[in-house]
Amino acid sequence: MASRKKNGSEPPKASGLRQGLATYGDAGFSLFLRKAFIKAGGYSDDALDRPIVGITNTASDFNPCHGNVPDLIEAVKRGVMLAGALPMVFPTVSIHESFSHPTSMFLRNLMAMDTEEMIRAQPMDSVVLIGGCDKTLPAQLMAAASVDRPAVVLPVGPMLVGHFKGEVLGACTDCRRLWGQYRAGTFSQDDIERVSERLAPTKGTCMVMGTASTMGCIVETLGMGLPGSGSTPATHSDRLRLAEQSGKLAAEMARQHGPRPSEIMTEAAFRNALTVLQAIGGSTNALVHLTAIARRLGVAIELEQFDAIGRKVPVLVDLKPSGDHYMEHFHWAGGNSRLMQEIRDHLDVSCRTVAGKTLKEVIDAAEIVPNQTVIRTPANPIKPTGGMAVLRGNLAPRGAVIKHTAATPALLTHTGRAVVFDSLADLAARGDDPELDVKADDILVLRNAGPKGAPGMPEAGSFPIPMKLARAGVKDMIRISDARMSGTAFGTIVLHVAPESAVGGPLALVKTGDRITLDVPNRKLELLVSADELEKRRKAWTAPPAHPGSDRGYTGLFHRTVLQADEGVDFDFLGPAAD
Numbered sequence: 001m002a003s004r005k006k007n008g009s010e011p012p013k014a015s016g017l018r019q020g021l022a023t024y025g026d027a028g029f030s031l032f033l034r035k036a037f038i039k040a041g042g043y044s045d046d047a048l049d050r051p052i053v054g055i056t057n058t059a060s061d062f063n064p065c066h067g068n069v070p071d072l073i074e075a076v077k078r079g080v081m082l083a084g085a086l087p088m089v090f091p092t093v094s095i096h097e098s099f100s101h102p103t104s105m106f107l108r109n110l111m112a113m114d115t116e117e118m119i120r121a122q123p124m125d126s127v128v129l130i131g132g133c134d135k136t137l138p139a140q141l142m143a144a145a146s147v148d149r150p151a152v153v154l155p156v157g158p159m160l161v162g163h164f165k166g167e168v169l170g171a172c173t174d175c176r177r178l179w180g181q182y183r184a185g186t187f188s189q190d191d192i193e194r195v196s197e198r199l200a201p202t203k204g205t206c207m208v209m210g211t212a213s214t215m216g217c218i219v220e221t222l223g224m225g226l227p228g229s230g231s232t233p234a235t236h237s238d239r240l241r242l243a244e245q246s247g248k249l250a251a252e253m254a255r256q257h258g259p260r261p262s263e264i265m266t267e268a269a270f271r272n273a274l275t276v277l278q279a280i281g282g283s284t285n286a287l288v289h290l291t292a293i294a295r296r297l298g299v300a301i302e303l304e305q306f307d308a309i310g311r312k313v314p315v316l317v318d319l320k321p322s323g324d325h326y327m328e329h330f331h332w333a334g335g336n337s338r339l340m341q342e343i344r345d346h347l348d349v350s351c352r353t354v355a356g357k358t359l360k361e362v363i364d365a366a367e368i369v370p371n372q373t374v375i376r377t378p379a380n381p382i383k384p385t386g387g388m389a390v391l392r393g394n395l396a397p398r399g400a401v402i403k404h405t406a407a408t409p410a411l412l413t414h415t416g417r418a419v420v421f422d423s424l425a426d427l428a429a430r431g432d433d434p435e436l437d438v439k440a441d442d443i444l445v446l447r448n449a450g451p452k453g454a455p456g457m458p459e460a461g462s463f464p465i466p467m468k469l470a471r472a473g474v475k476d477m478i479r480i481s482d483a484r485m486s487g488t489a490f491g492t493i494v495l496h497v498a499p500e501s502a503v504g505g506p507l508a509l510v511k512t513g514d515r516i517t518l519d520v521p522n523r524k525l526e527l528l529v530s531a532d533e534l535e536k537r538r539k540a541w542t543a544p545p546a547h548p549g550s551d552r553g554y555t556g557l558f559h560r561t562v563l564q565a566d567e568g569v570d571f572d573f574l575g576p577a578a579d
Contacts, residue, residue, distance in 0.1 A: 079247025204234025283487025
């Protein structure tokens, strides 16, 4: 990890209602007009003379994960007012994983831009960022990094578990497992319909260690949210108390004009986040998100350093998809603070948090729960090394990622025949064809599913086993793509291959019948084709046609400026602010 330059943003010279005035050529008139209109809401001069705390409203009927946001807003407002500041709620883009076409990742940068610009445009001395579903917390952290206004992040929290025929269930690892059984013909139509009512039984985010839960832990580790904010269940009263405390803290930060995100999210804090990501067996998505957030602050996430961390730090959290339990069990076992106690020798505990404490103070205050088994010790890990590995080779010259703790051990060293799907449409057309030439020891390759190719780098990397093999009892195969994978997914799946095929990366040159070697212990991903033959294929390659709509609007902006996976899939013009 290398620091390039610091964010140059400064706290506003004015505060409260007097900052960021609309431009009329007369500052006094601008303030007069602002007060005249805001008084239409019934505000008194006393209220309007106080520091202002902005509160993002990310509630939406299309976002059940954020169903508790209205209650959280009221609790945050209460905390702000108890501390003598003025809360002001404002809406931003809301993204839900299952209600975003073509993919939520396509919209993450839009939400980040929206949030950043609304914080800049409206008068607020600090902001409470309420988010949860997979891409919302990353978008908000990206925005906070860019605008560099004092900020507290409040995740919505994980939902509670469901139950079906005596089995504990959770979205969405069990969604994928049971859907796989349904595809294989071992789970009935009636049961799959019934279980759809049990997998996500409450408001909140997925209760496994998917992207949402991973990012909740990252928020705590970075120091951008209060201890416990990443794991406290969405439906519990503790979540409302956290919201109230976040409001009070934001009011204090508004008065003090700090600390700012650039003072909290330092190079050392990002290294801590990468360390926790490995130890919790977290989502591969988080690596892309952390890269994007860090880039906004001029900090470079280096894949080799992340891999080196994983070789030293074991997986200690027994949660699906790498283990057996769920987020509420992790929380009642002591949560992220307790996990950090077990790996404190790998952390920089001098890092600051928004609460004014050091990470050491947070770790020292962690609850010790006797006889809990969800958070293991390094002497008794879930896995002896971290959750993810970084692969290199002629198929991924700028890197690829595998969550090897969720993979089939026997497949982590394997050479097989490539079976290539040219696109998501090709996969949909041929993947379940009974005549498809595919065997269980083949390696499935999906291309044109990256940032530009899909577009939006969808969570298609964990694409299903071909139907005829699934019904023959095959539960896992090596799958390689330039796509992403849901943090809730499992399998021997190589992701984020960079550069992607749509821009001419080596994945574009693979043909069905080629041999590929995956060697996770040695971090290798190799296409066993001669350099001369690959050069011939490269000269014959033509870029895929432009996607419909890519000549205008946000889609056009995305296609022109989006970066590759190893750069965070952010837009090229959204780097660190100039000094």
